[in-house]
Amino acid sequence: MAQPCPAQFLDPASETAAIERSVGSSAVARASGIVLTPPDLALQLAAATLPQSYTETLRVLDPACGTGRLLTAAARIAAERNISIEMFGVEHHQALADACREALPDAHITCADALAHTFPPDIDVVLMNPPYRGRMRTNNDAITTLTDALSTRFGDRLGPYADPAAGFMLLGLDLLSAGGRLGVIVPVSIVAARDAAQVRSALSRTCDTVTCWSAPAAFEAQVHTASLVMERRPESRDTPCPWPSMLASAAGVPLIDTIPAATIGAIATATADFRDEYYALRDHLVECDVCDNAVGLLTCGLVEPGLHLHGQRPARVLGTRWQAPGVRRASDIEQLLAQRLVPKVIVATQTPLIEAVADPEGQWLPVTPLIRVSPEDPDHLWRIAVSLFAPQASALALHRHFGAGRAPATLRLRAKDVEALPLVDDSPSLAAAIAALQSVTPASLIQAGHACAAAWGPFPDGLLDWWVSRLPRRLMGQ
Numbered sequence: 001m002a003q004p005c006p007a008q009f010l011d012p013a014s015e016t017a018a019i020e021r022s023v024g025s026s027a028v029a030r031a032s033g034i035v036l037t038p039p040d041l042a043l044q045l046a047a048a049t050l051p052q053s054y055t056e057t058l059r060v061l062d063p064a065c066g067t068g069r070l071l072t073a074a075a076r077i078a079a080e081r082n083i084s085i086e087m088f089g090v091e092h093h094q095a096l097a098d099a100c101r102e103a104l105p106d107a108h109i110t111c112a113d114a115l116a117h118t119f120p121p122d123i124d125v126v127l128m129n130p131p132y133r134g135r136m137r138t139n140n141d142a143i144t145t146l147t148d149a150l151s152t153r154f155g156d157r158l159g160p161y162a163d164p165a166a167g168f169m170l171l172g173l174d175l176l177s178a179g180g181r182l183g184v185i186v187p188v189s190i191v192a193a194r195d196a197a198q199v200r201s202a203l204s205r206t207c208d209t210v211t212c213w214s215a216p217a218a219f220e221a222q223v224h225t226a227s228l229v230m231e232r233r234p235e236s237r238d239t240p241c242p243w244p245s246m247l248a249s250a251a252g253v254p255l256i257d258t259i260p261a262a263t264i265g266a267i268a269t270a271t272a273d274f275r276d277e278y279y280a281l282r283d284h285l286v287e288c289d290v291c292d293n294a295v296g297l298l299t300c301g302l303v304e305p306g307l308h309l310h311g312q313r314p315a316r317v318l319g320t321r322w323q324a325p326g327v328r329r330a331s332d333i334e335q336l337l338a339q340r341l342v343p344k345v346i347v348a349t350q351t352p353l354i355e356a357v358a359d360p361e362g363q364w365l366p367v368t369p370l371i372r373v374s375p376e377d378p379d380h381l382w383r384i385a386v387s388l389f390a391p392q393a394s395a396l397a398l399h400r401h402f403g404a405g406r407a408p409a410t411l412r413l414r415a416k417d418v419e420a421l422p423l424v425d426d427s428p429s430l431a432a433a434i435a436a437l438q439s440v441t442p443a444s445l446i447q448a449g450h451a452c453a454a455a456w457g458p459f460p461d462g463l464l465d466w467w468v469s470r471l472p473r474r475l476m477g478q
C-alpha cells in the first residue's frame, strides 16, 4: 500500500510523551536502548539505502522501529523518487508502537519482541538503528535480558561480549531477500571488535557493502556510529570485510597503494605490557630530578610523533601528576627494567596518527598501554622508526584498523598490528629519512614527514597535507 506523502516525522512533544509512557524518563530511555535517530541522519541512511527507482512496491522494514523515524525517512525518500512503498515496523514498547502508528497510519506496525517475531517475507529494504551496549551501560538488567535473547536466537554466531547491535545486524541479514538492502546505524566499534568478527564475516560473505560513513557522537547516543549500507548477493562468497577501509576512505584517509613487502615483525618484536607490570612500579615512582640514578618513565601522553616531552610536559602515573616521572632502581623491579631498558621504538595508542619515538640508548621505561618495538639487531632501530613515522604508515593503519580507537578515526594498534605494518626498504632515501628523524624537533616535524614518506616510496596526492592536518596542534605552536 503506498504511503500518502510526504510523511512527516512525529512532533518531538508526542515522541517525548510516548517515551515517558513507555519507560518513564529520557535517561531511562537511553539506558533501555531507546535513542531516536536524528531526522537528518535517518534521511541520509534512507537515501543511501533505497534504490533510485523501483517498478514494484518496495517493502521496507524496521524491526526496532521506535516512533518510526527511519520508516518516515524511507517514506519521504520513496516519495521523492516516485517509488511506491509498503512499510513494516516492530517495536516492543506499546507506547512507541502506538506513536509510530500515529506517524505512519498506513504502515503495518506490530508491538512485539523482534527477536521472537515472525516477519513478513520478501522484504526489499531493512533499516535499523538498534539498541547499543554503550548507550545501555547504566542498565545492566536491560543488557542482560537483550544479550540472553540474542544468544538464544543466534548462538555462537555472536561472541559472548558482542554488542547487541551486532546481533540485530544478523537479524537484519536474516530478514533480507536476495538483492535486498540493509541500512544500519551501529557503534563504530563493531567494525573492529573481536566479538563481532563472526557478524562481520557473515555480512561480508553474503552482502556487498554499497556505502558507509562514520560520525562522531553527534546526538544524545553518546556513541560514535558507523552507517553501513549493504546489498544481499544472490550467492555467498568469502570476502574480507571491507568496512574499515571504506570507512577510512569516507573519513578522507588517503588510500596507500605502494606497500613495502617486508614487515616490521620480520626484524622486531612488539610487546604491550599488562597492568600488573605497571602496578609493580607503584612503590618506586619518583621525580627524576630529585633522585640520582632514576630511570625516566614515558606515558602515552608524553609520546608524540618522532619525539617525547619528558620533563617538558607533566604526566599522570598511577593517579598522581609528575613533572618528570621516573622510577628508582630496586631489586624487585630489576628484571622488569632489564627487559625494557634496551634499544626500542615506543608507540603510543589512541592517537590520530602513529605517534612513535625511538629510544636508541634504551634509557626510557615505557608504561602500559605504550607498545615497545625491539629489533633483533639494534642497527635496524631507525629503519623501524622511519617506517612508523612515514605518513603512509598512519594512513594504512587507519585503513586496516578503523573503528578500533575510542573515536572513529583514532588509532589503537595492538602489538601484533604494529608488527604487521610494512618496513621501508633499505634505499638511499632511507639514510636521509633517518637523519631527519634523528634530529627532529617540533619545528622540523613536517620536513621529517616528507623525508620518511619519500623513503617509503610513491604516495598519493594529498597524503602529506592529510598527515600534517592530523599532527598534534599542541606541538606545532597552535
Ligand SMILES: C[S@@+](CC[C@H](N)C(=O)[O-])C[C@H]1O[C@@H](n2cnc3c(N)ncnc32)[C@H](O)[C@@H]1O
Residues within 6 Å of the ligand: 032, 033, 034, 035, 036, 037, 062, 063, 064, 065, 066, 067, 068, 069, 070, 090, 091, 092, 093, 096, 112, 113, 114, 115, 128, 129, 130, 131
Ligand atoms: C535506538 S532506538 C531506534 C528507534 C527508531 N528505529 C529510530 O531510528 O528512531 C531502538 C528501538 O528498538 C526498540 N527495541 C529494542 N529491543 C527490541 C526488541 N527486542 N524488539 C523490538 N523492539 C526493540 C527500542 O524500544 C527502541 O525503540
